[in-house]
Amino acid sequence: MGGARTTLFVIVALVAPAVRAENPCADCHSDQVAAVAQTVHRRVAQESARFCVACHGDPAKHLESGEAKDILGRQALAALPEEDKSAACLSCHQASWPSWESSAHQRGKVSCWQCHAGVWHQAVPRAEASRSIGVCASCHGDVTAAFRSAWHHPVAEGKMSCISCHDVHGEQPPEELAFDRCAQCHPQAAGPFVFPHRAIEEEGCTACHTPHGSVNRSLLRSSGNGLCLRCHVQSNFPGVGKVPHNFQLLGGGRCYDCHSEVHGSNVNDRLAPRLER
Amino acid sequence: MCKRCLWLFALLGLATAEAGEFSLGLSAGSTSGDKHRRDELAAFRQGVAASYSQGQGLQRLAVEFLPTGEGKLQLASFWGEKLRLVAELERDRGFSDTSTYPERTPGGTPVTELYPFTNTLQPAFGDLEPVLARNRFRATLTYGRPWQGVAFWVTGFQQAGERTATVGGMAFGEAGAPAFFPASLAKLDSNRFEAGLAGFRASGPWWARGEVRAARFSSDHTALLPTYGRAVLLDVTALREKNRADEWRAAVVGGYAKGSVSVVGSASYQTLDTTPGFASGVRPGQLVGQLAAASGSTTRKAGALAATARPLPWLTVRLGGRVASEEREAEAQERFFAPAAGSSASKWDEASGKAELLARTSWAAFRLAGTVASGSDEFRATHGLRFASYTADLSRTVVAGELRLRLPEGFQVTLSGKRQRRERNLDLKELLFGYVLGDSVSRAEEVRAEVGKRFGGLEARLVLGGSSGKDSWQPPFYDPIYDPSWELATSAAKVHQRQATLQLQYAASDSFSVWLDGGYRKADWNFDAVTFPGFWWVDDRLEGWSAGLGGSLDLSPRSHLQLSASFDAPRGAVAHRWYWADASFVQDLRKGLAVFARAFTRRFSETRYGSDDFTLKALSLGIKGTL
Numbered sequence: 001m002g003g004a005r006t007t008l009f010v011i012v013a014l015v016a017p018a019v020r021a022e023n024p025c026a027d028c029h030s031d032q033v034a035a036v037a038q039t040v041h042r043r044v045a046q047e048s049a050r051f052c053v054a055c056h057g058d059p060a061k062h063l064e065s066g067e068a069k070d071i072l073g074r075q076a077l078a079a080l081p082e083e084d085k086s087a088a089c090l091s092c093h094q095a096s097w098p099s100w101e102s103s104a105h106q107r108g109k110v111s112c113w114q115c116h117a118g119v120w121h122q123a124v125p126r127a128e129a130s131r132s133i134g135v136c137a138s139c140h141g142d143v144t145a146a147f148r149s150a151w152h153h154p155v156a157e158g159k160m161s162c163i164s165c166h167d168v169h170g171e172q173p174p175e176e177l178a179f180d181r182c183a184q185c186h187p188q189a190a191g192p193f194v195f196p197h198r199a200i201e202e203e204g205c206t207a208c209h210t211p212h213g214s215v216n217r218s219l220l221r222s223s224g225n226g227l228c229l230r231c232h233v234q235s236n237f238p239g240v241g242k243v244p245h246n247f248q249l250l251g252g253g254r255c256y257d258c259h260s261e262v263h264g265s266n267v268n269d270r271l272a273p274r275l276e277r
Numbered sequence: 278m279c280k281r282c283l284w285l286f287a288l289l290g291l292a293t294a295e296a297g298e299f300s301l302g303l304s305a306g307s308t309s310g311d312k313h314r315r316d317e318l319a320a321f322r323q324g325v326a327a328s329y330s331q332g333q334g335l336q337r338l339a340v341e342f343l344p345t346g347e348g349k350l351q352l353a354s355f356w357g358e359k360l361r362l363v364a365e366l367e368r369d370r371g372f373s374d375t376s377t378y379p380e381r382t383p384g385g386t387p388v389t390e391l392y393p394f395t396n397t398l399q400p401a402f403g404d405l406e407p408v409l410a411r412n413r414f415r416a417t418l419t420y421g422r423p424w425q426g427v428a429f430w431v432t433g434f435q436q437a438g439e440r441t442a443t444v445g446g447m448a449f450g451e452a453g454a455p456a457f458f459p460a461s462l463a464k465l466d467s468n469r470f471e472a473g474l475a476g477f478r479a480s481g482p483w484w485a486r487g488e489v490r491a492a493r494f495s496s497d498h499t500a501l502l503p504t505y506g507r508a509v510l511l512d513v514t515a516l517r518e519k520n521r522a523d524e525w526r527a528a529v530v531g532g533y534a535k536g537s538v539s540v541v542g543s544a545s546y547q548t549l550d551t552t553p554g555f556a557s558g559v560r561p562g563q564l565v566g567q568l569a570a571a572s573g574s575t576t577r578k579a580g581a582l583a584a585t586a587r588p589l590p591w592l593t594v595r596l597g598g599r600v601a602s603e604e605r606e607a608e609a610q611e612r613f614f615a616p617a618a619g620s621s622a623s624k625w626d627e628a629s630g631k632a633e634l635l636a637r638t639s640w641a642a643f644r645l646a647g648t649v650a651s652g653s654d655e656f657r658a659t660h661g662l663r664f665a666s667y668t669a670d671l672s673r674t675v676v677a678g679e680l681r682l683r684l685p686e687g688f689q690v691t692l693s694g695k696r697q698r699r700e701r702n703l704d705l706k707e708l709l710f711g712y713v714l715g716d717s718v719s720r721a722e723e724v725r726a727e728v729g730k731r732f733g734g735l736e737a738r739l740v741l742g743g744s745s746g747k748d749s750w751q752p753p754f755y756d757p758i759y760d761p762s763w764e765l766a767t768s769a770a771k772v773h774q775r776q777a778t779l780q781l782q783y784a785a786s787d788s789f790s791v792w793l794d795g796g797y798r799k800a801d802w803n804f805d806a807v808t809f810p811g812f813w814w815v816d817d818r819l820e821g822w823s824a825g826l827g828g829s830l831d832l833s834p835r836s837h838l839q840l841s842a843s844f845d846a847p848r849g850a851v852a853h854r855w856y857w858a859d860a861s862f863v864q865d866l867r868k869g870l871a872v873f874a875r876a877f878t879r880r881f882s883e884t885r886y887g888s889d890d891f892t893l894k895a896l897s898l899g900i901k902g903t904l
Contacts, residue, residue, distance in 0.1 A: 231748070
């Protein structure tokens, strides 16, 4: 019996929401506070006026007069510049998204509200906002088309989302994007190797791959040798170099059939361990 | 009571705290055409799919299971006022083809002219279905609030299984010439475990965040490359690259924001100690470790500072700078087949600056940004007698602009452009029996125009875009030069792309909406032919249509229909048609229950050589509702 009580106590402790109605705004705006109480912001909305003040501004004058004109209402908020809309959220969440100021979304005047505010006072939770390709596709339609390619990352299939790769709240240099994000699921390509492919070091994975979708297998930019020849333009030159590459390539061979360790090798600098056998 | 039971009760407790949503469905499908060639569609095979979710946001439980053995578990919960746990466990599986180019090689040579007249995995590996499974786990425990608190997290990742590799094995053609297309197999086995601790605080206009994380990971990748003679399998070459690494990373970021001024600064430090590995053999079971005294280390340091000011209500100015450096060393001694010592080392330093100006009025917004970056790369590599050493200076400039206009009649126009230039100048120190790329200059331009307008419930948007790039390369350095009579010249690689997309969306009400987006794209890859005497299959061209359409309709207050379809039809260097069509129907029943049906078809048809042609038809039936 004692064990059952312990279990019950644990369940209650885990699931019981801590309801503490201490927000003075609820005295007059109970419907709005109740609506927020159904969202991820329910704690902060119930325990203090901090959540309300973040968007609606200092309530001192409004509390004194009771007039709607003395506080930022719905229409005034809608007319605010996008960066000011974001500032309301950042008054609490700045430390969670430290590089928001340098993000492409901030630069492009996309505020937090555009992705997270589905319905007034009902901010779309992070999970729902980010896992739906629809939120991103509303602006990035050309990327949506890439996901229709025969070979694509399985975003439409729900196995991953845009934020699996993109830091939508910040800025990441392309080469770091590759190492930090691509390597999470493709560690065999990340190394570090004794002899890394210099293209990855300098340009990242996108030197050869189109990450959203491609008409080519393995999301390659090109199915042919043009992929490699973009940089190695004169590697085939007859009589120059140790191997006259025309012999192999005339038969339709691809560079990486021999130089198979395209991401890097621990064995030799030609990325072709098979040649040593 | 055992701990496991306690957890179970805790989850059930969460589940019974409020109503949850469930779904249970049965799927059945049929395939025709070249079965097992587009096996990633195996995710739609018959079986049972089930899901349950309850709560939202930070108080949530969700479970999902698919017929393919994939699924996810998400749990988010509060303990008391400030302690929050978010845990996610996911498993997905990638189903691979059993051939890469079934009928013809990518260059068009019929596979029937190769031995053993097939390009599937079967002759070398028997009947198998390559599947790669990925399991992920992440748990974050946070104490505090978004503006002040600490967070501890652990993540785990495991990848194990097989994929059909794009890299080919080897076979011999009729004339004895080698070709490289018989399908080969990759086996993967990787793990990563990470733990981290972060603290963050905002106080008035100041805020800061610091974190430290430690990770250990290993990757193990084996390529199995078959070689066929005239009629028999000669052997399977097994090449196994392994890496094990221990990583430490510390980072701090902080800032000040008050009124129209904000400043952000950050610094990070990362070390990686690695143990490279390599094994090879003629059969997977005969792998022999090849490396001795293998070790590596990498150190990365970076710092950045950015300031933003709004001197006028309509004008924002932003300035930023970043410095970074990376030092990397690795070495290994190959022991058996071709004994040689190999090593490489690089030291990379980079500094960049960025300036940005944004102006905004009620009817227009303008942005102009410029980035200047320069770096130097000091590199040396040794492999046996081969040796190369050079210093490369790299510079990059980027200028980007954007203009947004709100025109009369409700038109919204966005024009943007970007131009990049990248230069790489090499100072070759030493070269022995090797090959090093020469100097290069790369430039790229891209432009984009977007026009949108709303006509009542219809929203239309037209997007036009294009890009052009050219990489010019000075002759590479070779040692030795076997034929000095050839004079190498500067050569270039060019890429041009154009794309047009039209998007239409019409929502008459909450109960009826349709959408359409379609576009045409064209891309060319060209190389200076003069530098490729006799070289075949280099230039690429690609063009074609891509489109999607769909709609949703309430047939009655209790029944809902949703339709969608898309196709992609590139032609040129690659040519195929790829169709999808989906239809789903939901009928609400009483007491919060509903039945649903989904029918869908996929077809992939390779049209250039008439090879792959695969069709899948599937039907799902199920019930969902609220418990």
